[in-house]
Amino acid sequence: VLAARLRAHDPEALREVVAAFSGRITSVVSGLLRDRDAVDDVVQETFVKAFYRIASFHGDSGLYTWLYRVAVNAAKDHMKRTRRRPASSLDEEVAPVVAPGEPAIERLEDRESRQRVRAAMEALPPKFRAVLVLREVEGLRYDEIAQVLAISVGTVESRLFRARKRLHDRLAAMGMS
Amino acid sequence: VTDADLHLLSRWMDGRATPAEAALAEGLVARDADAAAWVRRLREASDALRAAARRAPPEDLADRVLAAAVPAGGELAAFRRAARRYVAAAAVLLGLGLGGSVWIDRSGGPAAAATPAPGLFADPADARIEEMVLSDLDGAPARGPEPGGEHEGAPR
Numbered sequence: 001v002l003a004a005r006l007r008a009h010d011p012e013a014l015r016e017v018v019a020a021f022s023g024r025i026t027s028v029v030s031g032l033l034r035d036r037d038a039v040d041d042v043v044q045e046t047f048v049k050a051f052y053r054i055a056s057f058h059g060d061s062g063l064y065t066w067l068y069r070v071a072v073n074a075a076k077d078h079m080k081r082t083r084r085r086p087a088s089s090l091d092e093e094v095a096p097v098v099a100p101g102e103p104a105i106e107r108l109e110d111r112e113s114r115q116r117v118r119a120a121m122e123a124l125p126p127k128f129r130a131v132l133v134l135r136e137v138e139g140l141r142y143d144e145i146a147q148v149l150a151i152s153v154g155t156v157e158s159r160l161f162r163a164r165k166r167l168h169d170r171l172a173a174m175g176m177s
Numbered sequence: 178v179t180d181a182d183l184h185l186l187s188r189w190m191d192g193r194a195t196p197a198e199a200a201l202a203e204g205l206v207a208r209d210a211d212a213a214a215w216v217r218r219l220r221e222a223s224d225a226l227r228a229a230a231r232r233a234p235p236e237d238l239a240d241r242v243l244a245a246a247v248p249a250g251g252e253l254a255a256f257r258r259a260a261r262r263y264v265a266a267a268a269v270l271l272g273l274g275l276g277g278s279v280w281i282d283r284s285g286g287p288a289a290a291a292t293p294a295p296g297l298f299a300d301p302a303d304a305r306i307e308e309m310v311l312s313d314l315d316g317a318p319a320r321g322p323e324p325g326g327e328h329e330g331a332p333r
Contacts, residue, residue: 014243014246014247019239022239025234028230030231031230039232040234040235043238044245051242051246114226116225117226120222133226135191136226137226137230142191157188157193160187164183168215171222
């Protein structure tokens with residue numbers, strides 16, 4: 001129903017889609033990109049593209065799966081556009097996500113841990129980063145990841161293994177115990 | 178720990194291992210410190226990745242998306258409406274043209290075409306006045322109507 005209303009270019013349907021999926025799309029894009037401002041721009045771009053490309057959604061997967069696909073492609077396009085730009089410093093982009101009352105030392109350790117993981121993720125090729133984010137951050141099933149990335153389930157399994165191996169090796173090299 | 182072991186552990190972490198594979202993976206983690214460290218480190222990395230990626234979208238995201246998408250969408254709708262109007266008008270004109278040509282073909286032409294349109298001055302007296310006025314303007318003497326000749330505005 002929502003997709004049909006989007007096809008009719010109903011602005012209220014677009015507002016409902018943004019309200020329903022912006023959190024998940026933001027997490028995915030945030031897992032793929034480092035730059036905070038770029039995340040917001042790419043998320044916005046994702047929904048605008050979805051509004052205009054809804055005709056390519058045939059309903060053979062969930063709307064959210066299709067939106068993930070639009071988001072991953074938008075993030076990849078952004079990475080291509082900014083490939084030659086110098087990366088920002090880690091301190092700039094990792095927002096502290098801590099519960100109130102959490103001991104300061106644990107907050108510091110958590111923050112350092114997140115920074116290391118993000119740095120290790122950043123070093124991965126985009127195809128490995130995408131599969132890890134969709135699995136670890138969003139908890140998508142293998143078949144859903146396969147639909148989002150337009151690859152086979154076997155390739156999802158293989159990429160996840162190789163991505164984890166690389167991530168693990170890099171974290172070990174960074175001294176993350 | 179071999180790559181095959183790590184591949185098995187990766188499947189097991191995702192709940193994709195068969196019961197037999199799961200038993201193998203659990204045994205491997207229990208007896209091999211490297212395998213256990215591999216799984217633990219990746220689980221910690223997974224938690225950290227989720228925490229790092231967690232962020233709220235901007236509050237005004239929906240407004241920003243609509244501002245970026247809907248004006249162009251409005252233009253598209255206006256274009257479609259205009260296109261529909263043009264198509265309808267073209268269909269009407271085509272219909273009139275076809276109907277007219279069929280009517281002319283059947284009747285031998287419009288009846289009105291056989292009757293000369295009345296001139297500006299249909300009355301002969303008025304026609305003479307018209308000729309005089311035109312002559313004055315041209316600076317030439319007024320001429321009477323030529324027999325058999327055409328007179329502008331006068332009926333034949």
